[in-house]
Amino acid sequence: MTVIERREVALVDLLDRLLAGGVVITGDITLRIADVDLVRIDLNALISSVNDNVPSPFGELT
Amino acid sequence: MSGLRYVYAVCRPFRSALQSQLTGVAGQPPRQLTHHGLIAVYSVVPERDFAEEPLRAHLEDLNWLAETARAHQGVIDALTVVTTPLPLRLATVFRDDSALRTMMESREEYFLRTLDRLEGRVEWGVKVYVEPRPEDTEAPAGKPESGRDYLRRRRLSARDHEYIWQEATEFAGRLHATLSSYAEDSRLHNPQSRALSGAAGQNVLNAAYLVPRGDSEEFVELVDRTKDEAPGMRVELTGPWAAYSFTGEETNEETDEETGDEGP
Numbered sequence: 001m002t003v004i005e006r007r008e009v010a011l012v013d014l015l016d017r018l019l020a021g022g023v024v025i026t027g028d029i030t031l032r033i034a035d036v037d038l039v040r041i042d043l044n045a046l047i048s049s050v051n052d053n054v055p056s057p058f059g060e061l062t
Numbered sequence: 063m064s065g066l067r068y069v070y071a072v073c074r075p076f077r078s079a080l081q082s083q084l085t086g087v088a089g090q091p092p093r094q095l096t097h098h099g100l101i102a103v104y105s106v107v108p109e110r111d112f113a114e115e116p117l118r119a120h121l122e123d124l125n126w127l128a129e130t131a132r133a134h135q136g137v138i139d140a141l142t143v144v145t146t147p148l149p150l151r152l153a154t155v156f157r158d159d160s161a162l163r164t165m166m167e168s169r170e171e172y173f174l175r176t177l178d179r180l181e182g183r184v185e186w187g188v189k190v191y192v193e194p195r196p197e198d199t200e201a202p203a204g205k206p207e208s209g210r211d212y213l214r215r216r217r218l219s220a221r222d223h224e225y226i227w228q229e230a231t232e233f234a235g236r237l238h239a240t241l242s243s244y245a246e247d248s249r250l251h252n253p254q255s256r257a258l259s260g261a262a263g264q265n266v267l268n269a270a271y272l273v274p275r276g277d278s279e280e281f282v283e284l285v286d287r288t289k290d291e292a293p294g295m296r297v298e299l300t301g302p303w304a305a306y307s308f309t310g311e312e313t314n315e316e317t318d319e320e321t322g323d324e325g326p
Contacts, residue, residue: 014131
């Protein structure tokens, strides 16, 4: 394999990194945004939004 | 200069210029603030969108979130071409230059240490999926003939699923062990929900690996070779990323505790 195929980065992969990774800075001097609660809120919003448009075609495996 | 400071990354000073057309969040160009031997890359953003309250509201809006995440990533990508950036979490906003300097001052040692550790490294993402089987999508052939037939089908199906699941976690565990031993460091992210990713099949491994840039080709080949090893599994590679998942002691510990790390 010589060429790495680059498709557009999937939003979900990006959010894995931008919302769960990266340096977290907290304190009085920042407008403190980056915390876990927020990630949960966003992902819930994301899930409901995705569900509206693209219903999953597969049943649960378990 | 009025407006808040949205910070993308901290890095060491770099010589090459960023692309002149580059825009970041809120359509604003990235700027640099130098403090001792470090620079912060940031954009000036309007309070009406990035003060705490409007920001919280915006982050509930998928379109806004997606647009902002992509703009953030665009700047990080551009930085990756000229240096090794230490990316900050999405939506890290400071009141003004002075607040930004105070933060850089207080974390100087951590930034320098982490930048040294990440110098010349990139992150690769590897995901393993259990492919959906045809019978998951098709209606079962005919109705069960009796209650006994129904139970028999249920049992078979449950046993199949258990078997597939076991195979999948073993494969994912082996793959993770192989890749971890090659990479300098690794992190497990939570498996992605199908509703969220829109991907076919069940995600059983969602991992990130820190690899020296020069070893990347070999790493990619290593992943590629495993792809045909397990029928019914799909391996996906993403990257190279800036080292988002390896920013060190300041990230969430919880990214270490997931499932999928059950290899031998």
